[in-house]
Amino acid sequence: DIQMTQSPSTLSASVGDRVTITCRASQSISSWLAWYQQKPGTAPTLLIYDVSKLTSGVPSRFSGSGSGTEFTLTISSLQPDDFATYFCQQYDTYGTFGQGTKVEIK
Amino acid sequence: QVQLVQSGAEVKKPGASVKVSCKASGYTFTKYAMYWVRQAPGQRPEWMGRIYTGNGNAEYSEKFQGRVTITRDTSASTAYMELSGLRSEDTAVYFCARGTYCGVTSCSFDYWGQGTLVTVSS
Numbered sequence: 001d002i003q004m005t006q007s008p009s010t011l012s013a014s015v016g017d018r019v020t021i022t023c024r025a026s027q028s029i030s031s032w033l034a035w036y037q038q039k040p041g042t043a044p045t046l047l048i049y050d051v052s053k054l055t056s057g058v059p060s061r062f063s064g065s066g067s068g069t070e071f072t073l074t075i076s077s078l079q080p081d082d083f084a085t086y087f088c089q090q091y092d093t094y095g096t097f098g099q100g101t102k103v104e105i106k
Numbered sequence: 107q108v109q110l111v112q113s114g115a116e117v118k119k120p121g122a123s124v125k126v127s128c129k130a131s132g133y134t135f136t137k138y139a140m141y142w143v144r145q146a147p148g149q150r151p152e153w154m155g156r157i158y159t160g161n162g163n164a165e166y167s168e169k170f171q172g173r174v175t176i177t178r179d180t181s182a183s184t185a186y187m188e189l190s191g192l193r194s195e196d197t198a199v200y201f202c203a204r205g206t207y208c209g210v211t212s213c214s215f216d217y218w219g220q221g222t223l224v225t226v227s228s
Contacts, residue, residue, distance in 0.1 A: 032209030043218035049207035091212040094167060095153040
């Protein structure tokens with residue numbers, strides 16, 4: 001199985017901050033990497049697929065980059081609605097998720 | 107608009123089985139694979155399996171092989187996930203999700219059901 005490891009597990013930040021979350025795969029997954037946002041009690045929402053493609057309606061402050069085994073999600077200027085948990089998911093082989101990064105208010 | 111509506115919460119005893127439904131609307135059901143993902147409290151989502159809704163072929167994670175069965179009813183645009191031999195560790199929210207942007211063998215999920223809480227307790 002491909003293992004996905006995110007860092008950090010928790011991130012404390014303020015509105016307006018630039019935030020970066022890292023996701024590492026245990027083996028190459030080419031560009032088959034997605035990012036989701038999840039708020040308590042709701043299903044995850046797809047933000048980015050194929051490493052860097054934004055889903056329709058996702059604000060441009062979200063961006064993704066990387067290839068192979070290392071990937072990043074960047075929020076250029078954190079907004080109040082962005083405080084949530086973020087998961088990466090590889091879909092090269094089946095579909096494993098990272099353990100999540102909780103973005104909380106500093 | 108695309109919607110995936112799941113059946114309601116279940117409470118089951120250890121050893122029992124549970125069957126969760128996922129009714130799709132707003133798109134052609136047979137054009138997208140349907141996936142099942144579960145999430146235990148405070149944990150990461152976990153891929154369980156998928157069904158190709160067109161031909162009915164299902165594929166399962168090794169972890170759940172032998173305990174999970176995914177089926178579909180195209181006339182009702184509904185997918186089902188049945189998990190048997192329930193144990194306390196199976197307590198989780200179970201989601202169906204539509205596979206849209208796909209890689210070699212799997213997909214990312216653009217629409218999700220609202221989730222079904224399955225509680226396993228004696």
